[in-house]
Amino acid sequence: MSKVVSHWSADAVVLVAIGAVLVLHLLGTRFMSAEAKRLGQPRPAGAGAQAVAFYCGLCAVLVALVSPLAYWAGHFIWVRSLQDVLLAVIAPGLIVLGAPWLVLARGASCLRPARVAATEPGAGHGRAGHDGPGSPARTERSWLAWPVVVTVAFNAVWLGWHLPGPYDAVLRYPAAGAAEVIAYLGLGIAFWLQLIGSRPLTPRFPPMSRFMLVAATVFATSVLAMVLMFDNAVLYHRYAGPAHRVLSVVSDQQVGGSVLFAVALPPLIVVGVALCIRWLAAEESEALNAGFDRLLKPRASAWPSRPGLR
Numbered sequence: 001m002s003k004v005v006s007h008w009s010a011d012a013v014v015l016v017a018i019g020a021v022l023v024l025h026l027l028g029t030r031f032m033s034a035e036a037k038r039l040g041q042p043r044p045a046g047a048g049a050q051a052v053a054f055y056c057g058l059c060a061v062l063v064a065l066v067s068p069l070a071y072w073a074g075h076f077i078w079v080r081s082l083q084d085v086l087l088a089v090i091a092p093g094l095i096v097l098g099a100p101w102l103v104l105a106r107g108a109s110c111l112r113p114a115r116v117a118a119t120e121p122g123a124g125h126g127r128a129g130h131d132g133p134g135s136p137a138r139t140e141r142s143w144l145a146w147p148v149v150v151t152v153a154f155n156a157v158w159l160g161w162h163l164p165g166p167y168d169a170v171l172r173y174p175a176a177g178a179a180e181v182i183a184y185l186g187l188g189i190a191f192w193l194q195l196i197g198s199r200p201l202t203p204r205f206p207p208m209s210r211f212m213l214v215a216a217t218v219f220a221t222s223v224l225a226m227v228l229m230f231d232n233a234v235l236y237h238r239y240a241g242p243a244h245r246v247l248s249v250v251s252d253q254q255v256g257g258s259v260l261f262a263v264a265l266p267p268l269i270v271v272g273v274a275l276c277i278r279w280l281a282a283e284e285s286e287a288l289n290a291g292f293d294r295l296l297k298p299r300a301s302a303w304p305s306r307p308g309l310r
Helices: 002-006 012-039 047-065 068-072 077-098 101-111 114-119 136-145 147-160 164-172 174-193 207-230 249-296
Strands: none
Touching: 012 047, 012 101, 047 068, 047 077, 068 077, 077 174, 077 249, 147 174, 147 207, 164 174, 207 249
């Protein structure tokens, strides 16, 4: 038991970062609830479920970086695959589902001096339009306008960190490990923002175009998983050591590829299916509306009309 407990990591940077985000979210939730109550406004629909999703995303980050999973990820490739999926797919997806942007912004504004907040451009109008210089709406019109670029960047980073050189460098250099975590979380959140709505941000592409982004990512992840599963050569030499006395490194790689198939692909496939259903529903609705328009539109008479005849 003591051996298992000793494998928990008390990474101060991770704990402080997660704690700061959690405090900001709790402060923002408290002040927004108090403000809505003072103005007699109802609580936004789904706010509780969004908060739960956001907190689950933070928990996924903690599990990946602080729990014994982080320790064993340095010894077994299949555990490293699980850690990568948590950081690049699961945690970002839950965070985007949690839509924490307005709440975090409100929490951050509560910590700033009142005089500074009152003199900022657009102060007092952020809740209505969110169109200030750093507002979510303005942000949406800038970097979120390139879904293809974001998707390509995410897949390039996702595949690039699985190349033998960068993959082994994470075990040797702490800076490389930190860069990998930041890249996974940052680009993972940016990628999920292209697929699903996260109030007040909305995806720029229609459902079928978003489905193509998901399909490209599923294809890239499937190729990576198949390379790990069917390659009989040792790809990650830093994992060769005493931990693989029973399970060989090649077998460990193959199990790691299976983890990618079993854990990384299902969330993407679910989103892809949902986008297809939404696209089909929109097409059916459009066809139905067009049919009603044809039925209700007055038809031109087949009889020739002459002046003076009624």
